[in-house]
Amino acid sequence: MSILNVENVTHGFGGREILDHASFRLLKGEHIGLVGANGEGKSTFLNIITGKLVPDSGTVEWCKHITTGYLDQYSTLEKGKTIYDVLRDAFVYLTDLENEMLSIYEKMADATDEEMAEMMDDVGEIQGILDTAGYYVLDSKIKECANGLGLNEIGLDRDVTELSGGQRAKVLLAKLLLENPMILILDEPTNFLDENHIIWLKNYLKNYENAFILVSHDISFLNDVVNVIYHIENCILTRYTGDYYDFERMYELKKRQIEQAYQKQQKEIADLEDFVARNKARAATATLARSRQRQLDKMEIITLAPDKMKPSFSFKTARTPGRVVIEAKDLVLGYTEPLTSPINLVIERNKKIAIKGTNGIGKSTLLKTLLGIIPPYEGNVTRDQFVQEGYFEQEESTSDKTALQEIWDAYPSMLNAEVRGALARCGLTTQHITSQMKVLSGGENAKVRLCRLMLKEVNLLVLDEPTNHLDVMAKEELKKAVSEFRGTVILVSHEPEFYEGVVDEVINLEHVSNKCI
Secondary structure (H helix, E strand, O other): OEEEEEEEEEEEEOOEEEEEEEEEEEEOOOEEEEEOOOOOOHHHHHHHHOOOOOOOEEEEEEOOOOOEEEEOOOOOOOOOOEHHHHHHHHHHHHHHHHHHHHHHHHHHHHOOHHHHHHHHHHHHHHHHHHHHOOHHHHHHHHHHHHHHOOHHHHOOOOEHHHOOHHHHHHHHHHHHHHHOOOEEEEEOOOOOOOHHHHHHHHHHHHOOOOEEEEEOOOHHHHHHHOOEEEEEEOOEEEEEEOOHHHHHHHHHHHHHHHHHHHHHHHHHHHHHHHHHHHHOOOOOOHHHHHHHHHHHHHOOOOOOOOOOOOOOOOOEEOOOOOOEEEEEEEEEOEOOOEOOOOEEEEEEOOOEEEEEOOOOOOHHHHHHHHOOOOOOOEEEEEEOOOOOEEEEOOOOOOOOOEHHHHHHHHOOOOOHHHHHHHHHHOOOOHHHHOOEHHHOOHHHHHHHHHHHHHOOEEOEEEEEOOOOOOOHHHHHHHHHHHHHOOOEEEEEOOOHHHHOOOOOEEEEOOOOOEEEO
């Protein structure tokens, strides 16, 4: 049974074509992975099928009485509610039904026999819906989901305005899962999850009875939960049956077959053109030449897709600092209240460390405190006088500036061509370079920010979730650049595949007390 049909959808933005006659179908129970490089149009496609964007042409048809739940990269929470309030909102339609049922009971006192019979039917139907949905065990459902995503550790009575970005993302995801829609649409759900909560979500999606569409650059996660892949490349949407690794094999096979067919056709074209050129002027062979020319004119020419721009990342090294780059003594992290017990930390020159721990424990706060961006709640931090840091923040507010202007403002002495060249090395095209930061995809935006960082001479590189939104190729290149950087590195990442083999040590912030690195 087809739940969603997309036919010949074409869409562009600012003179840039994103989708060209794209077709897509979602069948009942299918677990679909939507993949493609940064900026190919994955989030745009999701916005089209959910009605947030109207395509330039084509049709999007959902089957009737469908329920959908969409978690995008930029979802927000209503102020003034607790985590429990938000999760309880997932069942607001059931609460409305219960209130309707109670209202019917109140009216029964003055009802006629005929009205009473009708009311009993209505009450019975509503009661059946409430029982089937497990309305009277909602608290246990909420606690189970909250525990799986680590919300119980934060406290369900916490105001959502007090939460970190990662914690808010978890609340939104938990609410969506509790709604149990017939179609689940997830855009990068693992970006703000810890390793153990990614495992929980992976198991949840493996056993999800309904259909879902998932966008993720976490290949291990994606591969374990999907059974169909849709690939966006050069505005074309192509369906592959199987998991991500099946898709990779079929994609490479198809690519080789096209290349072989292209080469064979090019030889055939060259032979035909040569025959026409040699024989069109001779009366005896002119007829044959015209026949070959007609054959050429009717030929459906095979074209090869242009090679994708591969990003190339590297970091400039500043002068060598002292042996101890950063030292923290009895450091307590926090804002209005402490987040940690006292931490003693010594980070030595040229060491590379990864910091892990559950969301909300203070990983980003630790980085900002070590850099002096925010003051310690207690204790003190000492940095070597020759430290020159480069900081990649997990999320930055987007602006109306173009990518070109973003870099130029940071480095006004650079020439236009130099700025364009730097952005191009990060895998950005002319269209990206002249686009506003606020309209770039998450991955394209991250590449601009990485470009800005790579133009600065640093001896301390501090990276907070740098792989969020980056595609597979960009993550591989960034991992290589971090590995080759001749300086000190402190990074926070929820992807062990990114930092394993690169860092000298992994620090779990939940267990750290005294550490010398």
